[in-house]
Amino acid sequence: MRERDESDKDQMLRSMEINSNPEDFDMSPSIMQKLRKIHQRNSRNHPVKRRRKVLIASLSALLVLSSMTVYASTHWIQIKNKEGKIILETRPHQSSSRSENYGNRLDEYKSELKKNLKPGESAIFYLKDEKMNEADQYNLLHYYYEPVVSSTYDDLTKEIQRLKAPMIHNLDGFVPDGYIFESGLVQATSEPAPNTPEYEVILKDLMDRAAESDDDQALFYKMVPPSKAASTVVKYHKGDRQLKIIAFVRTPGSPAQVLTDSAEKLSLKGTELILSSDPAQKYLNRRLTWLNRDETVLFTITDDPKEPLTNNEFVKIAEGIIRD
Numbered sequence: 507m508r509e510r511d512e513s514d515k516d517q518m519l520r521s522m523e524i525n526s527n528p529e530d531f532d533m534s535p536s537i538m539q540k541l542r543k544i545h546q547r548n549s550r551n552h553p554v555k556r557r558r559k560v561l562i563a564s565l566s567a568l569l570v571l572s573s574m575t576v577y578a579s580t581h582w583i584q585i586k587n588k589e590g591k592i593i594l595e596t597r598p599h600q601s602s603s604r605s606e607n608y609g610n611r612l613d614e615y616k617s618e619l620k621k622n623l624k625p626g627e628s629a630i631f632y633l634k635d636e637k638m639n640e641a642d643q644y645n646l647l648h649y650y651y652e653p654v655v656s657s658t659y660d661d662l663t664k665e666i667q668r669l670k671a672p673m674i675h676n677l678d679g680f681v682p683d684g685y686i687f688e689s690g691l692v693q694a695t696s697e698p699a700p701n702t703p704e705y706e707v708i709l710k711d712l713m714d715r716a717a718e719s720d721d722d723q724a725l726f727y728k729m730v731p732p733s734k735a736a737s738t739v740v741k742y743h744k745g746d747r748q749l750k751i752i753a754f755v756r757t758p759g760s761p762a763q764v765l766t767d768s769a770e771k772l773s774l775k776g777t778e779l780i781l782s783s784d785p786a787q788k789y790l791n792r793r794l795t796w797l798n799r800d801e802t803v804l805f806t807i808t809d810d811p812k813e814p815l816t817n818n819e820f821v822k823i824a825e826g827i828i829r830d
Contacts, residue, residue, distance in 0.1 A: 583771050584761075585778045585797075592761045593801050596780060599765040608641045615725055616650045622727075623652040628696055631727035632712035634719070647709055649697035651732050655689050662690035662740070669694050671735035672753035672803045680826030681742050681749060682819050688743040694732035747810040751823070758801040764793070774821055775828055781820060784808070794820045796828075 585594040619631055628651035633639065639646055656662035659676045666673055671692040678687070698705040712726045719726075735755055742749040756762060766782035772794075773779070779796035792814060794807040807823050809815040815823075 583764075583769050583780055585771070585780065587801065593758075594762045594764065594778075594780060594795065594797055594804075596766050596769045596782065597763045598767055604641070608638065611635075611638060612648065615648075618725055619650050619727055620652055623650070625652050625654040626732075627652055627729065628694060628732045629727040629729050630697060630708055630712075631725055632709065632716060634716040634724045634726065645700050647697060647700075647705065647712070649695055651694045651696070651736075653691040653693055655691050657689055659687060659690070662692075662738075665690075665692045666735075666738060668692075669732065669735040671738045672755060674738050674740045674751055674753055675826060675829060677740070677742070677751070677823060677826040680823050682744075682815065682822075684744040685742040685747070685749055686744070688741040688748070690738070690740045692738050693736040694734065695736045696730045696733040744813070747813045749810065749815075749823070750806075750808045751827070752806050752808075754804040754806075756802060756804050762795075762797060762804050764795050766793075772817070772821065774824055777828055779824065781817065792820070794824060796824070 583596045584592050587593050615631070615633060615635075619629060623629060628649065631648050631650065632646060633648070654665055656665055665671070669692050671694075674690070676687075698708065708728055712728060715726050737755060738753045740751045742751075764780050764782050766784065769780050769782035771778060772781055777796055777799070779794055781792060781794050784791040784793055791811050792809050796805055797803065798805070805824075805827060807820060809820070
């Protein structure tokens with residue numbers, strides 16, 4: 507990556523503020539007092555080396571503060587809106603083999619359905635699979651949309667406008683040097699809510715078809731038009747390194763959650779963000795997460811473990827998204 511001049515560094519540092527609750531920090535006065543005593547004793551014994559000892563004491567203090575920052579970053583983080591309501595929080599990551607198996611099996615069915623859909627087409631499907639239906643008996647219908655993958659920002663903008671998806675601006679100039687736009691897409695949904703008349707009509711039709719089938723077919727689907735956007739995804743790459751930015755559509759209400767065991771809070775232009783690691787990954791991935799001002803879009807930036815981003819680089823990308 508290219509070297510940045512001092513003015514760029516100063517500007518970046520001013521744009522980023524690390525926030526923590528006072529209770530997250532233990533200033534450890536006893537430790538600091540010990541450092542002073544050691545420094546004073548050594549200064550009396552070796553006055554010629556006083557300047558060097560001052561430097562060592564300062565570095566020691568920085569090391570103590572650094573360790574406190576790491577310790578504080580493991581605490582549970584909550585972000586509140588102006589009304590004091592929690593809108594974003596961290597939660598411990600809890601793996602479940604049952605949920606993972608369900609997700610993997612569902613992905614297999616989606617891959618099978620994908621073969622029958624063109625980009626921009628979507629379908630609602632029912633599975634003649636007792637184990638899958640037992641695992642989620644209150645929602646027996648599933649939805650799949652085959653997205654249109656855009657190779658240019660202009661094409662992506664058209665898809666965003668067509669499906670009224672969250673906007674992710676062109677981030678050229680905000681991503682680290684060497685990263686270039688790879689692709690973008692909009693994920694969409696059209697799944698009717700359970701217990702609605704539309705849902706029950708589609709469910710009955712697909713279940714009847716499944717009951718009449720005598721072969722081993724397990725997947726039954728109905729083509730439907732996409733009705734609303736679910737997310738916008740943008741990818742940048744640098745060789746085999748990749749950055750991913752996602753904007754998820756959400757309904758304000760319950761807090762959005764970041765599953766992690768290690769996180770810290772940052773602030774940018776009045777917006778609070780959570781920088782976390784992803785324990786589900788085999789190698790360390792970090793992710794920057796925040797909500798827009800009206801709490802209707804959840805943004806995430808994920809780096810590549812082969813070339814992790816610095817805090818400043820994460821914030822620089824976020825600057826390109828959070829524009830006045």
